[in-house]
Amino acid sequence: MQPTWPFLVFGAIVLVLVLAILGLSYLLGQRHKDRSTGEAYEAGILSTGSARLRFPSQFYLVAMLFVIFDIETVFVISWAIAFGELGWAGFIGVSVFIAILLAVLVYEWRNGALDFGPDGKKILKAFRKMKQSSLQPKSETHEVVVN
Numbered sequence: 001m002q003p004t005w006p007f008l009v010f011g012a013i014v015l016v017l018v019l020a021i022l023g024l025s026y027l028l029g030q031r032h033k034d035r036s037t038g039e040a041y042e043a044g045i046l047s048t049g050s051a052r053l054r055f056p057s058q059f060y061l062v063a064m065l066f067v068i069f070d071i072e073t074v075f076v077i078s079w080a081i082a083f084g085e086l087g088w089a090g091f092i093g094v095s096v097f098i099a100i101l102l103a104v105l106v107y108e109w110r111n112g113a114l115d116f117g118p119d120g121k122k123i124l125k126a127f128r129k130m131k132q133s134s135l136q137p138k139s140e141t142h143e144v145v146v147n
Helices: 005-028 057-081 083-110 120-135
Strands: none
Touching: 057 083
8 A cells, every 4th residue: 555645745735835826816916996897807898798699600610620630639649659559450440540530521621611711713703803894995985965
């Protein structure tokens, strides 16, 4: 059985440090009661409008894709660390894993999940149309006034 006194000493040191930091911040901190101190954001700026803003669903889709590919990075790095013990079976397994992720990425790309801004083709088409209309010579019409 290992001694537990080092954990108890460590816990006591952490507790003393936390209490010291909280006590010093209470003693040395500023105390003021402005109009917006009790608001959600204490920057001194009064809030305007509601905090219930609607985000587009594409925002959440991007967040989910980030989490998926972030977790993929953790799996690939852990595979790379254990490469010596896993051998060819581990290599084939991670290759299948990466191939599935690439297939999902292509699927998301084809469905337009990665289209964040305006459509570039529409912008180029409108630009070319505007450019052609500005290059065409403007025909002058002469009006004849008969008295």
